[in-house]
Amino acid sequence: METAFIIETIVKILVVLGLFSALAGFATYVERKVLAFMQRRLGPMHVGPYGILQVLADGIKLFTKEDFIPQGAVRPIFMIAPVITAATAFIAMAAIPMFPEFTIGGYTVRPIISDMNVGLLFVLGVMGIGLYGPLLAGMASGNKWSLLGAARTAIQFLSYEVVTGLSVLAPVMIVGSLSLIDFNNYQAGGVGNWLVWKQPIAFILFLIAGFAETNRTPFDLLEHEAEVISGYATEYSGMRWGLFFIGEYANMFTIGFLVSLIFLGGFNDLWFIPGAIAILLKVFFFIFLFIWARASWPHVRPDQLMWLCWKVLMPIAVVNVVITGIVMMFF
């Protein structure tokens, strides 16, 4: 039993690592295509049919590029920083139940690497540690743009960590558990039971904070080309740069899974759609939303970002928690 469990966990880890690395690559292709279509362009067209092998070409390029470390950089930290980003992005996935249970040859598989009772806390905490990747990368690069990017990372991630935590607190109060499986089970039984109807404000706040945590367009201050060249990633090249982006896309998937699980019914069956496909549809909708917002909206200034976080979103989140508490106490 013990050996079986270890083997099962290792297989799950390998599947999650491989699958989400590949999905991150594929997401870059989808992002370029969707952005192009929204801007009346064609996007990548030359490598393979409709440019579908562009991912492969990019991968070969990233792997074979010189791993360049600038002279003024702090070598060990500069080298370890991208690993932190990618690793935390994947570690956060350990506590996310991706699919409903299924059976292969009489053996029941639970598609979650570790079903801990504080799963949500673990995911948010590990994603919070992910801030060390860009922060250390920027500070170790010995470059002004990187340093500015790192400073922005620190303020943005730390501030929005507060909004994430507070906004998710109200659903946690309602469900009474931090396990994502409990969240999922709480919403079993159709669209009417989804938490988004009970907590619409928390849903919107969590989504906004998700954009900030994954460093997506309305809040892509860390590496905005027009302002800070490439932010913390200015000095990076090759696969170390690639690791940052695998981490970013993995985080996008994590946020997609989190939002689907917490607010949108998770992997419960949706009408005639089986649960596994339902959650995939939801996650892909959120990935599409990330890309869609990038095509549609300009990004905000750093001062607007902080203003939005501390003067708008955080008070709303606190009021939401208080009102939820009062309603739960008296009704």
Add this chain to the structure above:
Amino acid sequence: MSGLEQFQDRNVSQNYYRVKIEPYPKTPWEKFKRVVRKSLKPDLLIGLKITLLEMLRFNIHTIQYPKEKLPVSPRFRGIHRLLRLLESGNERCIGCGLCEKICISNCIRIDTKPDENGRKIPTEYTINFGRCIFCGYCAEVCPELAIVHGQEYEYASEQRAQFAMKEDMLTPLDKLKEQKEYPGFGAPTPAADKLIKKTPLAY
């Protein structure tokens, strides 16, 4: 409106409109009201709608360049061509040297000699395309419409020698049938005959 008149018409402001700029809020309460108003307006959703509609309409404007090319204006000043007379196949160039004289970047060189009929012909005609700025003076000044600008714009080369070949510019004898009367830079306009005025000699 036709001809030159449309260029002389400078009344371009007819389609302009004044952008309404609301007064900047002064008190904190006004600022707060503006924030609420702007937050609750569906501007962000309208932005999303526009991009989604563009995607669904799939109205792609990309030209896949090496495979597809945009048509070039007839007045485009590309690589020069030396034309021949359509009937005889003789070179049009009479070796007058005007193009050599007018060329502002000094990149045209002509060598001439009288041929057996006593007609002056160019033995050498080179344009250093590495120096040519494609101003079009040579085509404009040519009295015989012999040196004209072609439509070709892909003329990168590794060899400087390839920037100056007379053989490349001159219409080959076997392709004389395909040589078209040049409508572009330096050629008389289609209505040139009508535009000519009689010299007022009857004073």
